[in-house]
Amino acid sequence: MKTMMNTAKVALLACTMAVAPAIALAADNPIRGNIRIVIGSKSTGGDTYQASSIIAEALADKIDANIKVDAVGFSAGYQALARVPSGNTLMIFHDQAYLGQLYGKKGYEDPFKKWNIGPTFATNPGNGYLVPKNSPYKNMDEIINAAGSGKEIRVAIQPGGVSEIGYTAMKNAVRLAYPGQEDNLVALNTGSQSDKNQAMFDGLADVINGSVQANEQYTRLPSDDQKAMRFVWLTAKSSTLQKANPEGMGQTSRDELLQYASGLGVKMPMDADNDFTFDKEFYFLYNKRMSPEVVAFLDNALAEVFADGKVQETLKKSFFIPNFRTSAEAKEHLMAKRDSYAKIIDSLHK
Template structure:
């Protein structure tokens, strides 16, 4: 599940050779105003931040108005699903297909119900944390405890990005000692604050969190009830290596590398390590004209070739990762298939 590599300059060269050069604002097939609905209600989270960066760049490059609208995932799917004209597009992340894999009610298969647009960035911060006083110093410690019969409670938000690492832990436990996966159990909650409180109150041994939301708690004194430390970052090593050297907060990039593979190993199949990079991407109505899809691909290719957007993304601790629509669809479909195997493997044993 290594991240696909992509050359922006190669895309532009290919487009030119095929006779497809970026269109000027006056000639483009796109409307003068585009509503970019996002799968989040929050205007302070990572989805809104990423969407705003992309919307601002497209607006400036194309000379149109692209406005971000934080409507939540259900409303976002409904909005893009009823607008084939291209005046509404959706911006979200891997939850778009993971929730369908987990069987969450109301989630369709995005690969058949919508058109997959370009991948634009990665949030490298998806993390699992323990209290600073926890006996678990590594993922291996946690899996050994489960194999010895200890019950490990993991605080997650069910049905998406928060759960996929938990599923990977159960699968790794199953592979290490069949049956021990039953000792890794989910404690479902809502917001990150709820998960944090579970850890503070001793209701769970591990929580899903993020570098951005939880790094502040890793700086607290060891005897503080709220003090926690990272146990595992699900991101691929190559993604963390692209992060700014300063890392995030007071945690450097070198320190963050201690929590990713191969320093922390969660096996996928006994040979490969599980990784999960939280990708952000666009989704379109399945009947949106191909010329509009192409116009957005070309605009983003030119924007990424210029290089300024990479600096903007990294300044907010996001990693640039641009794939045009066709490559993005294949890349995300591969991720969908890989994570489906993990989810089905543990479901078959429960």
């Protein structure tokens, strides 16, 4: 009987130790009440919503708080974030926050001046471009050659962001191979992922920006289905893509997806010596007046989330690469990345 009682005490102690970090974090939480995370996309079927939902659920469990993700788009998201400095409203966005400003798009201010940069938490190696499955263009070479020979190629993008920088790279590739023909690649400006998909379904776009997370399901449809599509290019570095689980996403393996990566199955020249690549990264944005105490609390909470190891598994199952940096580390990394792509955008527009 004594042994059984001791065993029970050990089990209770182990259980208490297991939940102690969450209890401590909950007790120390300087954010009072519910937390709303607004995202820079209006689509609940896109990669931003998927990545945000995964990290929000893990954070909610860690700090014992109610957290809701709202797909409101960047403009409404910025307005909501500006109103609430307490930490009860946070924002998750990706590289479009600074790309939009680099492209001079309305509504995009310098995020490094307007907001506090929070932690990064994931990279999407599946950002890419697709064509209808019955498209006459089988790969990026055929698309570039078609534009070079005078055919108009319509590319559905969301202006000022990850969509546009890939489109810019395509246009530059046409210019390098066929000087003067790059304007045959035409931007069809749309909104979030659902809008880009619809442009393809309606026959308005020859190519759309999409992602493995949002669009892989459509690549499994038969060719005669109006919604059937296939990948032609993934912008991520092949080294980033190789960090994904071997099973890939849905019914498409990592090795099958690697054939669409720059430097492997796709040649997307940036200049005579280098291919263009782009890793899409997700991170938090905070109100500039949010207290250092709240920033530190969220840094520590997210560090513990990643130390547990479970969120990495969940992210990778959804084809995201775990990518945690503290707020200070994230700001330094993203500013350097911004400066690097500012040079690229400038050179591609000359």
